Amino acid sequence: MKSNILYFFAIFSLLFLFGCLQNNANEKTKISAVANSVKYAKGLELYHYKGYTVMKVTKPWPEATAGFTYILKEKNGVLPDSLKQYSMISVPIQSIVVTSTTHIPALEMLGVENTLIGFPSTNFISSTKTRKRIENGKVREVGVNESLNTEVLIDMKPDAIVTFGINNNNSTIDNLKKSGLNVLINGDWTEQSPLGKAEWIKFFGALYGLDTKANTLFTSIETNYNNALALANKTTISPTVLSGAIYQDQWYVPQGQSWASLFLKDAKANYLWKESKGFGSLSLPFEKVFEKGQNAEFWVAPGDFSSLKQMSDSNIHYAEFASFKNKKVYSYAVNKGAKGGIIYFELASARPDLVLKDLIKIFHPELLPKYSPFFFIKLE
């Protein structure tokens, strides 16, 4: 009797599995009819059909088990029944609320910054173009950081709210969706490759029906990046590089596979923690960092400090590093917007070509004699 049940169970699960496989296969053939137009970004897929676009955000947050699918419908576009289960947004949208400063450059590059009508904590925005609109009262405050003000948003009724999730618990987002607003989850921040992060401009391009423009913009960034990369490959020396800073006894350095570390690799630098596995940051005791990094030639991105004195005031141990003594410390925190926002945080993910050139200029100045750095400034 028992074995019978087991047998039945085995058959059943096989059937079930087969069914699943077939379903998957069906879906794949359907989608592969149109090629995904995204090349580098791992968390974004775009499939253009006549009259509509299927946009998939496959990795909305690091531990996500499922993604989001959005159907961007053009005027007069006809949707097949199979897609009606997904959230549908009519494009091109006319008004938008975004929640991360990294979305601002994309809007400006596409030339649609005047459709931005709301942002949480507008003080973080540094771009002069958008700041001017804020000063003129064209961009409304919609909350503080991630905690969005639901009532204000319902009242504004933007065509799209682009936000991000940290994990599965997004009660605010659920609430907004319930009240009939179009909420889109953007996953650009989980992207690790420099070009992949920048490619998310296509996400906004699709929302505005500006796909061609987004493609052109991205292609030029891609070309610039690859040219810089080819330039860096000419050199054979790679100087040692230390990164990060101490916060309460812990020294945070980017992990080997992270966005920041990949830049250092592409700029032909020998980053001391390049071997570490992971996408976030490592927290290390001071002693370990000191032993390994005391004689590193360069120190890149030492937290939010904007002068050497500020650094040694905050922690006396910083002054013992060779890079500090030789004044070879470079920070992105010097360039700030009118309200104190760090420009690097806003713009760097959209302009990896500039970040890479900055770093090449630091490590191999002879390769870019005429270039003047945009983000990374030498600390004095």
Place this chain on the structure above:
Amino acid sequence: MKTTNKNTLLFLTLIIGVVILFVLNISLGSINIPVKEVYQSLLHGSCSKESWNYIILNYRLPKAIVAILVGIGLSISGLLMQTLFRNPLAGPYVLGLSSGASLGVAVVILGAWLLPISLSEFFLSSFGIIIASSLGSFIVLVSVLVIAKRLRDTMAILIVGLMFGSLTSAIVGSLTYFSSAEQLQKFTFWSLGNLGNLTWNSIAILCFCVVLGLVLSVFSIKPLNALLLGENYARSLGINYKKTKYIILFATSILAGSITAFVGPIAFIGLAVPHIAKLVFQTSNHKILFWSTLLFGAIIMLICDSITQIPGTEIILPINAITSIFGAPIVIWLLVRKRKMMG
């Protein structure tokens, strides 16, 4: 005579314990440095590797000294409070003194925009933060004392301490809404507790404050013994109660306030250590308790700090987590025991 001998032996053990743990604390860390090199570095100021020498003399040594100062200061302030309130559950953390100090620091860091520029600049210097933090803990201490006089009930005082804790964290929470990311970061990191980032200058200031607090407490040893038997009894012995009370209050807030200002709020040391001293020495005489609490404070803080850096690994645990693991069971045990005695 017998107990004197026993106590001398205990004291000797404790002193040797402090010395051994001090050396051990310096020898242990996330980097394995051979003990021989540690001695070389400590005794001759140099060892085979320059980076090791720096780590020992400028990182581990100051941290160990701070651990000792913090352990001594908090434990003594706990002892003073337990006697003054005649309450075994009194301590700088439990009664909300640390929260008061946090509030003081929060007001000057997060609420800097409320003050005129010249004042806010002063308060953001390290001296300013000490003053703000001592003032914060002094205000809480006085308020708790006033309320304690009316309530005369252990539980009620504890609850009042808890309320002060919630109140201050609520005020701090509201202040965070009006402050910049930079200020917020500064305050958050301060509030996590940290022994390892003090310059020799700050250590000198901290040392001065702790010694000042200790000297004041030494002068109060005799009146403290009398206070054990009650306010009226102390008065009948010719002790100036008011003056004693103010000296003790001042000493306690300067101890708890200055330590909290430099290393952030540290949990439970002030409450647990005096009890350990009382249990080991089986006495309520402050002449003995004072010194034993002082030594135990240094020992326990050195142990806690050694545990935070699990040797040879890259893991660092927050100091507050360790002291709470130490202290919280002691509080529970005390409450249970008290219930039993009453029942």
